[in-house]
Structures are given as C-alpha cells and as structure tokens.
Amino acid sequence: MSSPHSPNQNHLLAALPTAEFERLAAHLELVPMPLGEVLYEPGGQLQHAYFPTTAIVSLHYVMESGASAETAGVGNEGVVGISLFMGGNTTPSSAVVQTAGHAYRLESRLLMQEFNRAGLLQRLLLRYTQALITQMTQTAACNRHHSIEQQLCRWLLLTLDRLPSNELVMTHELVASMLGVRREGISEAAGKLQQAGFIRYRRGHITVLERSGLEARVCECYAVVKKELNRLLSDVRYRQGIATVVPDSHLRPSGQPGEIIRQDFAH
Amino acid sequence: MSSPHSPNQNHLLAALPTAEFERLAAHLELVPMPLGEVLYEPGGQLQHAYFPTTAIVSLHYVMESGASAETAGVGNEGVVGISLFMGGNTTPSSAVVQTAGHAYRLESRLLMQEFNRAGLLQRLLLRYTQALITQMTQTAACNRHHSIEQQLCRWLLLTLDRLPSNELVMTHELVASMLGVRREGISEAAGKLQQAGFIRYRRGHITVLERSGLEARVCECYAVVKKELNRLLSDVRYRQGIATVVPDSHLRPSGQPGEIIRQDFAH
DNA sequence: CGCCTTATGTGCGATAACGCACAGAGAGCG
DNA sequence: CGCTCTCTGTGCGTTATCGCACATAAGGCG
Numbered sequence A, B: 001m002s003s004p005h006s007p008n009q010n011h012l013l014a015a016l017p018t019a020e021f022e023r024l025a026a027h028l029e030l031v032p033m034p035l036g037e038v039l040y041e042p043g044g045q046l047q048h049a050y051f052p053t054t055a056i057v058s059l060h061y062v063m064e065s066g067a068s069a070e071t072a073g074v075g076n077e078g079v080v081g082i083s084l085f086m087g088g089n090t091t092p093s094s095a096v097v098q099t100a101g102h103a104y105r106l107e108s109r110l111l112m113q114e115f116n117r118a119g120l121l122q123r124l125l126l127r128y129t130q131a132l133i134t135q136m137t138q139t140a141a142c143n144r145h146h147s148i149e150q151q152l153c154r155w156l157l158l159t160l161d162r163l164p165s166n167e168l169v170m171t172h173e174l175v176a177s178m179l180g181v182r183r184e185g186i187s188e189a190a191g192k193l194q195q196a197g198f199i200r201y202r203r204g205h206i207t208v209l210e211r212s213g214l215e216a217r218v219c220e221c222y223a224v225v226k227k228e229l230n231r232l233l234s235d236v237r238y239r240q241g242i243a244t245v246v247p248d249s250h251l252r253p254s255g256q257p258g259e260i261i262r263q264d265f266a267h
Numbered sequence C: 001c002g003c004c005t006t007a008t009g010t011g012c013g014a015t016a017a018c019g020c021a022c023a024g025a026g027a028g029c030g
Numbered sequence D: 001c002g003c004t005c006t007c008t009g010t011g012c013g014t015t016a017t018c019g020c021a022c023a024t025a026a027g028g029c030g
Helices: A018-025 A108-116 A120-145 A148-160 A172-179 A183-195 A211-217 A220-233 B018-025 B108-116 B120-145 B148-160 B172-179 B183-195 B211-217 B220-233
Strands: A029-033 A038-040 A048-052 A056-062 A068-074 A094-099 A101-107 A167-169 A199-202 A205-208 B029-033 B038-040 B048-052 B056-062 B068-074 B094-099 B101-107 B167-169 B199-202 B205-208
Touching (some): A018 A108, A068 A120, A068 B120, A120 B056, A120 B068, A148 A167, A148 A172, A148 A205, A148 A220, A172 A183, A183 A199, A183 A211, B018 B108, B029 B048, B068 B120, B101 B108, B148 B167, B148 B183, B148 B205, B148 B211, B172 B183, B183 B199, B183 B211
Antiparallel strands (some): A029 A101, A056 A094, B029 B101, B038 B094, B048 B101, B056 B094, B199 B205
C-alpha cells in the first residue's frame, strides 16, 4: 500500500502465490499509459500483456464506417492481452487507454511461459477471461435493450470502480465513442444526471457526487457484471503481506497457511 | 463421412490426436437436441459439455424484462460449456437449442481432466473460446450500429454455415428473439430478402436460394467472425482417416506424419 | 489579458424501430 | 373435411436516437 507504484495494485498480480510472482517480478516493467495510447490494433501482434494499476483500457471494435463500440473495459482487476494465452496472438478489436495512468507490462513470451506451467496464474487468467466474457455478453444485450441514460450509468459505475477517486477525466465526446452513440446523446443524459444532483461536470471532468443515484438508474447489466467478477475471483486470495490477514487458506496452492483474504470488488 | 452419426462431425472432436480422442471416445454420448431444449440456465451447474454435430445452440442473455439477445451461436465448429474449463462452472446466460439435431456430450469431470492434461484439446478449446469471444464482440458492435436487415443476413449466413442443407426450420418469431428485435421487424426484413429472390419462406421454414445475395447485403460483421474462426483453427488438422490427406504435419503433436488437412470453414 | 481551440447546449427534421391491433392464411389434427 | 392454432402481413401512432447546424462557454497558451 505504499504511495508510489507496486504490481500489487493490480488484482491479478496481487493474487499470485509468492513463487509465481517472484518469477515474474523482475520482468514487470512499469509503463505510463497516456490517454489515447493504442495498445493494439486489429491484426497487430502483441508484444506485451498489460496489467493496469491506475490506468483503464477500453477494448472496442471500430467498424468500417468509423463508428465504434466498446465491448469491455479493463482496469486494475484484469489484464490486457488475453489473446496471448488464448491463442491467435491478435484480435480484430483494439485496445486504447481510456483513463491515463500506469500499468505493468510483461513480455508475451514470459507470460505464456508462466501460463503454460499451469499454476495459479493460469487459473486466474482463465477465470478473469470468463469474467471478461460476461462483460462482453452483457454489453451486447445492453446495447440492444437499454437507453443511453442507463448505459451511461453503467459505464460510469464500472469506470468508477476502477478508479481511486470519484472524478473521471473524460469528455462527453469520448464517452460517446465508448458507448457508440452520439456526443449529444451523452450530453443530454449527463445533463439529466447532473440536474438530479448525482454528478457534476465541467469541460472534460465528470465528478460523481451520489453513487447511489446512479445505482438507482442503472440497468441490471452493471450488477450482473460486478457480481460475476466477484464470484469468479472471490476464492482468489491475496499474497501474504499485501492484504489483511484472515484465518483461511484451503484454496491456497502454495504452503504458507492463514494469511490471506477475500478480494472484494463488490460495489 | 458415413451417413449416421459420428463424433467427427464435430470439428473440435475431429481435430483431436488419436490418443486424446480415444481417451474420450468411450465417454462421448450421442444425444438428440430437440428445438427449444435448455442446456443451461443462469446459475445452473453444468453437468456436461456438448459438442454439436447437426444441432445449433444459441447462447443468449435474458433480461429482467423478459427481452433477450443472442450473444453467440454454437454449431459443429464448437462446444457448449466453456465455463467448465474457463472456471466458474456457470454463467449468467443461457444456452438453448436453436436448430434441432444431435450432439455428443461429455461429462464435465472428464472434459476437465482432459483439459488439464494440457494437450491439444486444451489448445483447441482455448482457441475456440477466443473465436467465440470475437463472435460476442462483433455481436455487441452489430447490435449497436447495423440495421435489422443486415443483422438478419449475418444471422442467416452464420446459421447456414452450420447446416448441411439450405433450409432453416425457424419462425420469424424465433429469429426475432435471437436478434432481440420485434417479430414484425424480422417479417419486414425477410420480406425484402424474399422479394429480392435471395430467400423463400413459408410458415416456419426459411430456404436460402441465393447465398451471394445475402452476402451482398450483410454487414462486415459476418466476414470478421468467419475469418477469425478460420484463422484461429486453420492450423488445426483432422485426425488420420477423417479427411483428405495432405503432405504436411509440422504442427501435429503426435507422431504419424503426413496425413492431415486444413480445416476449412471459409464460407 | 485576449485569442483560439475545444467542449458543451440546443433546436430542429429525419429515420429506424417499437408497441399494439387485427386480418388473413397455412398446416396440422381430430 | 373442417377447425383451430399459430404464423405472417399490414397499418397505424409513438418513441428514441440520429444527423446536422450553430450558439455559447471554458480553459489553455502565447
């Protein structure tokens, strides 16, 4: 919990057993992630996997027409670059930094090496991928059936959950491109939320004042995604010394007993 | 290629090396898949994985309101039940038989056992999952930006690719529930396609007369999904004796050389 | 401080899809 | 053969969102 940077700010890295973590630690490279940076484009070969700490990355697809839509976001709960271990090494979608911050990156080769050891990292990554799939599924359904305002609430809450503060550095235009709608649509929906007192915004900054307000207006999709993430990673424990100690370790693969705690992403 | 049933009608099973296949073969159970059968519901524990041969299964999410949307379909190119090996053993979505037919099912435990051997089955399943993710991503984007007619074309083509004939047993109502739109919307779009001479339909049957017509109207999403499936599974070969022999086997994990062929799902 | 870029507000008409209501027509079943 | 259920056709008015055009405002930079 030291103030500067630590790989443990990323939940997946923080959950690795000491042995696995130490094999990787020396190769984790802290990189700044400026807003708008493109981590990969359709067809591009991935050189690294990225474990965000404070940055948020948007996975999205850009159509021939130029229109785009986010299919999922990745923050400190996950990793960018699942196609490395899933196979194929590339995807038809893009990954772009949506909120500036930092990430630890790891060479593709090293990630795959560790993945193939079939230790906890593998289990973690597969579970995380399953959670990501839920996010994509839910996005597809939400795109189909819910209003812009509901989707905006969902998106704000999901983003908020990945941030340390309650302020998003984000223009309406950018949010619009994430949700795949018009900028005016976002302005209108955000205007309503502001009138209701749930958020306040000014030129490129959105501050959430009343989270519960957003939760009251959001569609079910938000809860489904959160619940599933929580369920899938709830039996994952933090490494000793990172988190509060609890007397339970039946799932711990390595030896040391009784020094671990449930992850808790629940809102 | 014998007329009755064979596990080799499923592309994943057909691609397994002899040793892996034989470990599973005795446990593969041919089951009929009647239209509308529910393979799993949100939260339900999966007892089996299903490898469709002639059946097609729709993965979809049902909202609280009752509205629904398909996120992906699974035919003889894939398997139903990825959450078994991805972890979590259940998902918030449902799987329902969309086209009646058959599948081979395999007990969860046995699938996971084989998956954990980290042989070709594991690689195959992960790659297939990656292809499935592409399908979901594309569905999300397509839901957002394309017209009902375009989506109908996409859906017809994807379904057609999984069928031996050019006739779908399918009401407008059912298609509508897959795409998450009104039945009338499908009737209208289908009417246009019929007028153009691309399809013909009558009470619960849709016959594709001119595939190229659909391909001319479909959005890019169809091609993206197909190309990706093809790319991800193109270095997968069929087991000896199942398919035509070609003199190439550098990717074959087991010993016997030179008796394998590229899978080809390309339209 | 003032300018100029960029973000946001607002007001249209256009459009795609919705929700509903009902008419007609096939196809299976008794 | 005729009935009845289910599927499909059609015609509304309604709605959300779009696409565009332009006004206003905020904030960074010289």
